[in-house]
Amino acid sequence: FELLYRASRDGWQSNCFHSKCDGKGSTLTVVRSTGGFIFGGFADAPWSSSAGYTSSAKAFLFTLQVHSGLAPTKMRLTQNHNCALYSDPSYGPTFGGGNDLRICNSPNQ
Numbered sequence: 001f002e003l004l005y006r007a008s009r010d011g012w013q014s015n016c017f018h019s020k021c022d023g024k025g026s027t028l029t030v031v032r033s034t035g036g037f038i039f040g041g042f043a044d045a046p047w048s049s050s051a052g053y054t055s056s057a058k059a060f061l062f063t064l065q066v067h068s069g070l071a072p073t074k075m076r077l078t079q080n081h082n083c084a085l086y087s088d089p090s091y092g093p094t095f096g097g098g099n100d101l102r103i104c105n106s107p108n109q
Helices: 014-021
Strands: 027-032 038-043 052-054 060-065 073-076 085-087 091-095 101-104
Touching: 014 091, 014 101, 027 091, 027 101, 038 091, 038 101
Parallel strands: none
Antiparallel strands: 027 038, 038 060, 052 085, 060 073, 085 091, 091 101
16 A cells, blocks of 8 residues: 545645546545544546546445444445546545545535
């Protein structure tokens, strides 16, 4: 693994994410919320600054640390693989056609 982007180091804006991660191939997004929850998603296709969906049968979301007592969870796509990933210059990594996980521009504000 290689750390491509860390918001606290590289900047919280979506363009900072895209400058470090676009075109890099498979990525693992890991988020630690202010509440201490750890979750994220895996993308097997590269991110892009061009708006649009990317198909994937391998992308998934996961939780590692949530409410006490709940085990880590891996959530695979069950349908609509054509909308597995969404790239947009106004957002960070976005998973799912309904924006199941979307990292907004400047999420620390």
